[in-house]
Amino acid sequence: MDASNLVFFTLATLLVISSLLVVLLRNVVHCAMALVAALLIISIFYVILQAPMVGVLQVLVYAGAIMVLFLFVIMFLNPAPQQQSGVWLGFSGLLALLLGGVLTTLLTKAERAADPVASTVLFGSPEMLAKSLFGDFVLPFEIASVLLLVAIVGAVVLAKRERRS
Amino acid sequence: MIVDFAIIAAKAFLVLFMVLNLAGILGWIERKGSALIQDRIGANRASIFGFAGLGLVNTLIADPLKFLTKEDFIPPAGDKFLHTLAPCMALFTALVAFAVIPFGDVINIGGHAINLQVANLNVGILYVFAMGSLGVYGIVIGAWASNNKFSLLGGVRGSAQMISYEIAMGLSVMGILMVYGTLELQEIARGQGTLIRDLLPQSLGFLQPVIGWLPAWGIFLQPLAFLLFFTAAVAETKRIPFDLPEGESELVAGYHVEYSGGKFLMFFAGEFAEIVTAAGLVTTLFFGGWQVPYLLRDGFHFPWGSQWLLPHLAVVGLQVGAFTVKVLFFCWLQILLRWSVPRFRYDQVMRLGWKMMLPLALVNVMITAFVILAAQ
Numbered sequence: 191m192d193a194s195n196l197v198f199f200t201l202a203t204l205l206v207i208s209s210l211l212v213v214l215l216r217n218v219v220h221c222a223m224a225l226v227a228a229l230l231i232i233s234i235f236y237v238i239l240q241a242p243m244v245g246v247l248q249v250l251v252y253a254g255a256i257m258v259l260f261l262f263v264i265m266f267l268n269p270a271p272q273q274q275s276g277v278w279l280g281f282s283g284l285l286a287l288l289l290g291g292v293l294t295t296l297l298t299k300a301e302r303a304a305d306p307v308a309s310t311v312l313f314g315s316p317e318m319l320a321k322s323l324f325g326d327f328v329l330p331f332e333i334a335s336v337l338l339l340v341a342i343v344g345a346v347v348l349a350k351r352e353r354r355s
Numbered sequence: 356m357i358v359d360f361a362i363i364a365a366k367a368f369l370v371l372f373m374v375l376n377l378a379g380i381l382g383w384i385e386r387k388g389s390a391l392i393q394d395r396i397g398a399n400r401a402s403i404f405g406f407a408g409l410g411l412v413n414t415l416i417a418d419p420l421k422f423l424t425k426e427d428f429i430p431p432a433g434d435k436f437l438h439t440l441a442p443c444m445a446l447f448t449a450l451v452a453f454a455v456i457p458f459g460d461v462i463n464i465g466g467h468a469i470n471l472q473v474a475n476l477n478v479g480i481l482y483v484f485a486m487g488s489l490g491v492y493g494i495v496i497g498a499w500a501s502n503n504k505f506s507l508l509g510g511v512r513g514s515a516q517m518i519s520y521e522i523a524m525g526l527s528v529m530g531i532l533m534v535y536g537t538l539e540l541q542e543i544a545r546g547q548g549t550l551i552r553d554l555l556p557q558s559l560g561f562l563q564p565v566i567g568w569l570p571a572w573g574i575f576l577q578p579l580a581f582l583l584f585f586t587a588a589v590a591e592t593k594r595i596p597f598d599l600p601e602g603e604s605e606l607v608a609g610y611h612v613e614y615s616g617g618k619f620l621m622f623f624a625g626e627f628a629e630i631v632t633a634a635g636l637v638t639t640l641f642f643g644g645w646q647v648p649y650l651l652r653d654g655f656h657f658p659w660g661s662q663w664l665l666p667h668l669a670v671v672g673l674q675v676g677a678f679t680v681k682v683l684f685f686c687w688l689q690i691l692l693r694w695s696v697p698r699f700r701y702d703q704v705m706r707l708g709w710k711m712m713l714p715l716a717l718v719n720v721m722i723t724a725f726v727i728l729a730a731q
Contacts, residue, residue, distance in 0.1 A: 219499060223437065226492065246481045254488025254521075258495060258514050265499050265507065315477050316538050 197238070205231040213282075216271040218264050222257060229253045241314030358467065366473050367454070374453050377686070378627035383414040385627075385690050392694045422623075425616035430502050433613065437500035442614065442621035445493025449628035452486040455479055456635040457541040459645045459675040460652070463667060471645070471675065472541050479538040483636060484525060487591060491517045493625065494593075494600060494610045501613035509609025512701060513593060513600030519708040520590040520597075526716035527583035530723040531573050531640050544644030547572050548651070550658065556730040568658040570648045573641035579719045581641045583712050588633040590708070592626060595693045599701050634685035642681050645674040 208231065211224035229252045236245030323331050383398075387410050390397025398410035401417035429438050459471030476482050491514045498510020532538060535546040552567030554576075566575070574581050590597040601609040611622045638644060649655050650673060654664035665673070699707070 217434075219434070219437070219496075223440075223492075223496065242476060242478045243481075246478045246485050249485040250481065250488055254485060254491065255518060258488075258491050258518060261492075261495050261499075262511065262514060265495070265511070316481075 194238075201231055201234055205235075218269055218271075219261065222261050222264060226253050226257050229257070236314075239314070243314055243316050243319050362467065362469055363473075366469075366471070370453055370458070370473050371450060374450060374628055374631050375624070377631050377682075378624050379415055379419075381627045381630060381686055381690065382418070382623070383411055384687065385693075386410060386414055388687075388690055389694045392691075419620065422620040423617050427616040427618060428613070430613050433502040434500035437496050438613075439618070441493050441497030441500060442611075442618040442625070443493075444496065445490060446621040446625040446628065448486045448490040448493065449625040449632065452483050452632045453628075453635055455482050455540055456632070456639055457544050457644060458635075458678050459671055460545070462671045470541065471671075475539065475541060477539060479540045479543075480528060480532070480636075480640075481538060483632070484521065487517075488521060490625075490629070493622070497614065497622070498610040501610075503613050505606045505608075506610050506612045509600045509602065509606045509612070512602075512606075513610055516593070516597065516599060516704060516708075517591055519705060520587045520712075523708055523712040523716055524584060524587035524591065526713065526720060527580045527587060528640065529716070529720045530577045530580040533720070533723050533727060534573070534576050540639050540644070543573075544639055544646060547643040548646050551575060552658075570643060570646065572643045572646075577641070577719070577723070579715065581637070583716050583719070584640065585637055586712065587708075588637060589689060589692065590704070592629040592633055592689070594626070594630075594689065596696045596699050597704060598698060599704055602698070630686055630689050631682065634682045634689065637685050638678065638681040643677075645678040647673055647677045650674070 205228055208224045208227040212221050212228060215221045215224060229248060233245040233248040233253070236242070236248060386398045389395075398413040399407055401407065401413040403412055403416075406412065429435055454473040455476055457470075457472035462469050462471055474482075494513040494517075495510045498506040498508075498513070501507075531543065535543045537543060537546070547570065549571045550567065551569045551571050552563055554571055555562060555567065569575050593600050599609075600606075601611075603609070606612070611619060614622060649657050650665075650670060652667075652670060654662060654670065656662050
């Protein structure tokens with residue numbers, strides 16, 4: 191086992207553990223922190239896979255902004271520790287096993303590309319990302335941004351209280 | 356191989372050592388400086404055999420010792436694990452953010468070209484923002500785990516404030532990124548080594564004698580961005596006038612009201628490390644980083660034509676020295692600010708961030724884009 195495999199399996203184990211903790215922990219704030227840990231480990235994977243831009247955006251957007259807002263809501267509502275029923279846990283466990291089995295067979299049987307790591311250092315660089323976003327995919331990109339803008343305006347309208355004069 | 360590892364380890368150690376020590380010394384500057392501003396004497400009690408060293412013994416030896424030997428109190432109804440994790444996250448994110456800030460140009464020693472920067476990431480400044488956004492957790496989690504209404508309020512204020520000002524901060528830097536065309540901080544610092552006369556388009560040639568001799572530093576090309584960025588950086592460090600998360604007249608001590616001993620020291624050191632990082636960022640983005648005006652790789656080349664050639668090591672030494680002086684200046688400026696202005700109200704902080712700084716940053720991006728397009 192070489193060094194890169196060692197790093198991968200260590201991180202992957204940590205990722206699986208923290209993802210399990212998200213589901214299994216009782217305290218919702220602990221679950222949220224486990225999710226943050228999982229997101230951070232995934233961002234390390236992105237960096238290892240020559241996509242530092244995606245990795246940093248993952249930390250910046252998901253771990254740094256969205257999860258903080260989640261925590262915000264959790265802290266304000268202060269929900270009681272979750273009581274999980276055995277039936278529900280058994281059902282979801284069964285589903286997870288099924289999905290895992292299907293994915294494992296699919297991924298192991300799929301033909302490997304001749305050169306699995308065809309990426310170069312430039313592959314995930316900000317320059318390449320910007321070129322594809324604002325060059326080849328500029329129309330989908332603009333449509334998506336308009337969609338997001340509509341969502342933001344909608345959220346503001348819904349959240350704004352009517353002033354009674 | 357081993358030499359490369361040793362170089363990287365030495366750089367990481369050096370930067371960590373400097374940031375931590377500077378954070379400690381800033382504690383002294385803060386206490387003695389505030390005393391100077393308020394016409395007091397300041398820390399002068401502790402001494403070793405009668406030697407007080409202008410309060411250095413007090414702030415650098417006695418205070419940390421006292422912090423570390425105090426009882427580490429964890430609220431019984433709080434969350435033990437997260438209460439311990441929070442100050443670690445606050446200090447960690449503040450310390451590692453400095454890794455991408457270059458403190459010098461490439462230095463050649465014994466056949467090795469050493470880039471004086473711990474980590475040369477091609478996402479550069481985004482890494483600093485990512486670490487800054489993780490720093491929010493130290494406050495939110497610490498506030499929640501204390502099981503105290505004052506700290507919870509402080510934590511909520513802190514996270515809202517930090518997220519709000521991160522947006523203004525990111526947008527204010529956009530202009531700089533557009534002007535120098537890169538996210539890498541080393542490249543941004545290098546781009547500030549030219550003079551404005553090299554950048555001026557033909558149509559603006561009449562400005563040549565007026566501003567042509569200025570170095571192409573961010574402050575001259577993006578003055579509005581500097582004001583916005585510096586304000587947002589002060590807000591991110593959560594110090595007066597933006598210290599609402601602490602707000603001792605309303606919230607006792609805000610998010611760290613239930614912290615004592617070593618853990619409080621970690622929050623405290625994290626705040627000073629954030630000051631150092633903010634100063635390093637302002638220096639790198641707007642004040643040329645390690646650049647000394649007119650100093651090129653082989654010595655000084657003055658705009659009036661004269662030259663003063665210097666050996667390589669002297670040039671690098673001058674540059675690292677210039678970076679240090681600039682960082683110290685901005686650390687001092689932040690401390691001066693903290694003891695000179697009163698605290699905002701919370702609605703004022705939010706209004707400033709969202710209704711003034713955000714639109715101004717957007718306008719700055721638009722103007723920069725038009726100017727760059729027109730100059731092409």
